[in-house]
Amino acid sequence: xxxxxxxxxxxxxxxxxxxxxxxxxxxxxxxxxxxxxxxxxxxxxxxxxxxxxxxxxxxxxxxxxxxxxxxxxxxxxxxxxxxxxxxxxxxxxxxxxxxxxxxxxxxxxxxxxxxxxxxxxxxxxxxxxxxxxxxxxxxxxxxxxxxxxxxxxxxxxxxxxxxxxxxxxxxxxxxxxxxxxxxxxxxxxxxxxxxxxxxxxxxxxxx
Amino acid sequence: xxxxxxxxxxxxxxxxxxxxxxxxxxxxxxxxxxxxxxxxxxxxxxxxxxxxxxxxxxxxxxxxxxxxxxxxxxxxxxxxxxxxxxxxxxxxxxxxxxxxxxxxxxxxxxxxxxxxxxxxxxxxxxxxxxxxxxxxxxxxxxxxxxxxxxxxxxxxxxxxxxxxxxxxxxxxxxxxxxxxxxxxxxxxxxxxxxxxxxxxxxxxxxxxxxxxxxxxxxxxxxxxxxxxxxxxxxxxxxxxxxxxx
Numbered sequence: 001x002x003x004x005x006x007x008x009x010x011x012x013x014x015x016x017x018x019x020x021x022x023x024x025x026x027x028x029x030x031x032x033x034x035x036x037x038x039x040x041x042x043x044x045x046x047x048x049x050x051x052x053x054x055x056x057x058x059x060x061x062x063x064x065x066x067x068x069x070x071x072x073x074x075x076x077x078x079x080x081x082x083x084x085x086x087x088x089x090x091x092x093x094x095x096x097x098x099x100x101x102x103x104x105x106x107x108x109x110x111x112x113x114x115x116x117x118x119x120x121x122x123x124x125x126x127x128x129x130x131x132x133x134x135x136x137x138x139x140x141x142x143x144x145x146x147x148x149x150x151x152x153x154x155x156x157x158x159x160x161x162x163x164x165x166x167x168x169x170x171x172x173x174x175x176x177x178x179x180x181x182x183x184x185x186x187x188x189x190x191x192x193x194x195x196x197x198x199x200x201x202x203x204x205x206x207x
Numbered sequence: 208x209x210x211x212x213x214x215x216x217x218x219x220x221x222x223x224x225x226x227x228x229x230x231x232x233x234x235x236x237x238x239x240x241x242x243x244x245x246x247x248x249x250x251x252x253x254x255x256x257x258x259x260x261x262x263x264x265x266x267x268x269x270x271x272x273x274x275x276x277x278x279x280x281x282x283x284x285x286x287x288x289x290x291x292x293x294x295x296x297x298x299x300x301x302x303x304x305x306x307x308x309x310x311x312x313x314x315x316x317x318x319x320x321x322x323x324x325x326x327x328x329x330x331x332x333x334x335x336x337x338x339x340x341x342x343x344x345x346x347x348x349x350x351x352x353x354x355x356x357x358x359x360x361x362x363x364x365x366x367x368x369x370x371x372x373x374x375x376x377x378x379x380x381x382x383x384x385x386x387x388x389x390x391x392x393x394x395x396x397x398x399x400x401x402x403x404x405x406x407x408x409x410x411x412x413x414x415x416x417x418x419x420x421x422x423x424x425x426x427x428x429x430x431x432x433x434x435x436x437x438x439x440x441x442x443x444x445x446x447x448x449x450x451x452x
Binding site: 206 | 210211212216249251252253254255258259260261262263287291295300301302303308309310311312423426427430431433434440441443444445447
């Protein structure tokens with residue numbers, strides 16, 4: 001708790017104070033109109049003929065889609081607000097992609113499956129409870145603002161889980177591995193929060 | 208449950224201008240804990256009515272400097288927190304912070320090298336913590352800093368870098384000035400490109416560990432360039448920042 005601490009001479013910019021937009025900015029975040037790029041290493045370049053998306057682990061039969069097969073899946077536009085743990089929030093971002101519900105419909109999920117490791121080209125991983133991915137909360141996007149998703153932003157395809165900090169929205173995603181017991185992913189092993197709910201400001205371990 | 212990373216109130220003990228748009232702030236911390244070079248602190252400002260703003264700033268000081276951290280902050284035009292630091296904060300002020308944070312963009316002598324550091328603008332800050340740590344530890348890891356600035360006046364830590372490069376065994380500082388160069392300039396005079404990266408790599412020895420920090424375009428170009436020159440992607444660590452528009 002900060003008790004009564006105030007920063008001498010600080011008033012703040014408050015560009016959107018009191019507006020409907022301000023109510024959509026989680027605590028400790030600021031609004032940006034840009035789309036910052038953050039990643040821990042070089043951007044993997046994934047040719048579409050070598051792209052794939054798989055669901056495996058605790059499922060009756062693993063499933064694998066090629067790029068062409070993935071494009072043929074039911075898809076729609078998603079307009080969502082996104083928040084990065086580095087403090088920026090971007091409102092009304094427009095994506096196009098396939099709901100995780102529709103992907104999971106292609107497999108029979110073992111009732112023991114409770115967590116998912118999303119894994120990416122380039123080796124990135126992030127962990128999520130299955131309950132954060134279903135019921136139209138998450139999707140795999142391949143268009144941003146109507147254009148193919150740039151590699152720096154996670155293209156060819158990126159997992160988007162807009163209600164959690166954006167490191168959970170794995171760039172360059174290539175599959176979901178369903179498991180019974182939670183396994184921390186890349187950032188979750190390096191001091192970042194295991195779940196990452198921006199409205200509860202779950203930035204770092206212990207928050 | 209791990210211990211929460213608690214907020215604490217630091218006291219500003221020094222303010223040092225580094226360039227026209229960059230200043231370093233030394234904060235004495237009551238609950239200082241050792242950081243790893245490359246990590247950052249979160250800063251939280253609170254107005255009288257409770258309004259708050261948070262940002263992250265890289266630590267410039269080496270972990271061997273105990274009890275305090277130095278944060279080097281560039282003024283972002285139209286920013287909310289950096290102009291406050293530049294225009295308002297003075298010695299004796301209190302600033303609320305928590306940290307250190309970040310566990311990937313970090314280096315310590317035990318990680319070895321050779322070390323290839325590439326910075327654009329104030330992206331040099333976390334790399335400076337690595338260079339300072341290396342010097343403080345008397346470590347001899349072969350190290351090159353390739354540092355891109357707009358003009359000579361924008362170069363942060365100019366004198367300290369020059370003095371470290373001349374006195375520190377195995378540290379090479381290579382600079383490029385992209386916008387204008389002073390008379391007699393012998394460094395590079397263009398944006399970082401593949402040829403420049405190749406020049407620096409050749410002097411370093413095989414399979415360096417690379418850390419790149421700066422604006423997105425520079426980081427993208429440099430990271431891709433190093434991979435094309437043969438570095439395994441797992442040896443290239445990046446951190447990006449900068450104006451978000």
